[in-house]
Amino acid sequence: MFIYNTAKKEKEEFIPLQENFVRIYVCGPTVYDDAHLGHARSSIAFDLLRRVLIALGYEVTFVKNFTDIDDKIIQKMNQSGKSMHRIVTHYINRYKEDMRALGVLDADIEPKATQNIEAIIEFISHLVKKGCAYIIDGGVYFDTSKDDLYLSLSRRNANESQNIARIETNTQKKDPKDFALWKFSKPNEPSYESPWGAGRPGWHIECSAMIKKHLATQNEYQIDIHAGGADLLFPHHENEAAQTRCESGQHLAKYWMHNGFVQIDGEKMSKSLGNSFFIKDALKIYDGEVLRFYLLSTHYRANFNFNEEDLKSSKKRLDKLYRLKKRISVNSGSSVKKEFKQKVLEALEDDLNISLALSHIDEMVQQTNEKLDQNPKNKALKKETFSNISFINELLGIAGKDPYEYFQQGIDENTKRKIQELMKKRDLAKKNRDFEASDAIREELAQMGIQIMDTPNGSVWEKKEE
Numbered sequence: 001m002f003i004y005n006t007a008k009k010e011k012e013e014f015i016p017l018q019e020n021f022v023r024i025y026v027c028g029p030t031v032y033d034d035a036h037l038g039h040a041r042s043s044i045a046f047d048l049l050r051r052v053l054i055a056l057g058y059e060v061t062f063v064k065n066f067t068d069i070d071d072k073i074i075q076k077m078n079q080s081g082k083s084m085h086r087i088v089t090h091y092i093n094r095y096k097e098d099m100r101a102l103g104v105l106d107a108d109i110e111p112k113a114t115q116n117i118e119a120i121i122e123f124i125s126h127l128v129k130k131g132c133a134y135i136i137d138g139g140v141y142f143d144t145s146k147d148d149l150y151l152s153l154s155r156r157n158a159n160e161s162q163n164i165a166r167i168e169t170n171t172q173k174k175d176p177k178d179f180a181l182w183k184f185s186k187p188n189e190p191s192y193e194s195p196w197g198a199g200r201p202g203w204h205i206e207c208s209a210m211i212k213k214h215l216a217t218q219n220e221y222q223i224d225i226h227a228g229g230a231d232l233l234f235p236h237h238e239n240e241a242a243q244t245r246c247e248s249g250q251h252l253a254k255y256w257m258h259n260g261f262v263q264i265d266g267e268k269m270s271k272s273l274g275n276s277f278f279i280k281d282a283l284k285i286y287d288g289e290v291l292r293f294y295l296l297s298t299h300y301r302a303n304f305n306f307n308e309e310d311l312k313s314s315k316k317r318l319d320k321l322y323r324l325k326k327r328i329s330v331n332s333g334s335s336v337k338k339e340f341k342q343k344v345l346e347a348l349e350d351d352l353n354i355s356l357a358l359s360h361i362d363e364m365v366q367q368t369n370e371k372l373d374q375n376p377k378n379k380a381l382k383k384e385t386f387s388n389i390s391f392i393n394e395l396l397g398i399a400g401k402d403p404y405e406y407f408q409q410g411i412d413e414n415t416k417r418k419i420q421e422l423m424k425k426r427d428l429a430k431k432n433r434d435f436e437a438s439d440a441i442r443e444e445l446a447q448m449g450i451q452i453m454d455t456p457n458g459s460v461w462e463k464k465e466e
Contacts, residue, residue, distance in 0.1 A: 003255055003351050024049070024223070038229060044103075051396070061109070066111070132146040132247070133181055147243075180202035208244045225257060241253075297355075318399075328385050407462035419461060423452075
């Protein structure tokens with residue numbers, strides 16, 4: 001497998017630190033608000049990475065953290081009057097709900113900053129003892145001049161780095177680039193005891209300490225892959241890398257991966273989403289799998305422009321796969337066709353080349369439909385296709401639903417109950433050979449945007465395509 005390594009600015013062959021075993025750390029959210037489409041893009045991108053590595057036979061340990069103490073969380077506490085625990089618990093639960101709706105697998109380990117205070121303090125203590133950190137009025141700061149490789153990850157120069165997001169101005173700092181490892185607490189702020197005084201960890205130190213605690217190896221590198229959004233490359237990932245080099249004498253990660261930004265085409269999105277970036281708002285209108293497929297279909301490193309026209313086109317592409325699944329109508333299959341599996345995996349082995357992988361899937365759908373047109377009762381082909389679609393579901397997290405359920409999406413529960421009542425009345429009318437009443441009900445459903453299909457196993461319904 002080859003992946004683009006941000007640290008090298010080039011595509012490299014992936015060779016894990018330990019044969020057949022991969023350690024991945026992905027930066028998770030700061031839980032002070034609902035998750036947005038940027039979170040979705042990153043989560044789906046690296047969920048795909050994890051699934052591909054598993055399909056290739058690797059044993060993967062996947063860690064995604066929650067930053068549950070931060071300036072923005074404290075600001076939310078002051079604004080809402082709610083406790084930190086209540087705020088972060090609510091938004092962690094909401095985040096997990098959104099991710100599951102998008103088909104993102106739970107991480108193997110989900111550490112929280114507040115549950116790793118001891119590890120964080122120990123990490124900072126090592127930096128202080130080594131002379132890589134110093135104490136001033138505001139807290140304990142990392143001395144960036146102690147790391148000869150500082151800014152090598154983001155490839156920034158020192159002048160570009162003077163204004164650093166999420167790092168407060170402190171005139172006592174030795175250098176504007178220096179960043180807080182431990183912030184002394186202010187009145188009425190959450191705090192923890194430390195050798196330097198009561199306070200809380202800075203943003204960047206959390207990840208380095210948790211990686212060391214949960215994933216670190218004895219090799220030159222602590223972990224195989226560190227991943228996150230492109231917005232985290234600087235300062236967050238740059239600072240993580242620097243403090244780990246100084247604390248351990250090792251590189252933090254062998255490979256760094258970053259997904260592109262998400263932008264919203266406001267003019268086209270305004271009617272339905274009101275330009276909202278939140279996943280919860282998108283899920284009110286679109287099924288989670290449809291959103292997943294749409295966000296998945298652009299290469300992870302490319303910037304993504306979210307707009308409804310492209311989303312609708314993407315859904316039609318997914319619809320074709322589900323229509324094929326509905327057409328084969330089998331409950332078990334044979335093994336996945338080797339040639340198909342190989343082509344899809346080879347595409348994804350090239351830095352997750354999703355465009356090529358999806359083109360192979362489109363080709364399989366088209367060719368299978370053509371063969372079924374010629375021989376609708378080809379049981380061997382249907383079983384093979386069922387296995388192919390099951391493989392796609394495991395690999396991409398799509399096409400796992402019952403096809404009829406999939407084509408009923410976008411219908412609220414009250415309307416579904418009304419449809420079921422009308423379907424029962426129609427079945428009774430057909431049983432009594434009252435075809436006029438049966439046809440009238442079919443027409444009533446059609447006016448509701450519902451079409452009926454009579455199958456050997458009974459009548460089923462789905463939402464008409466727009």
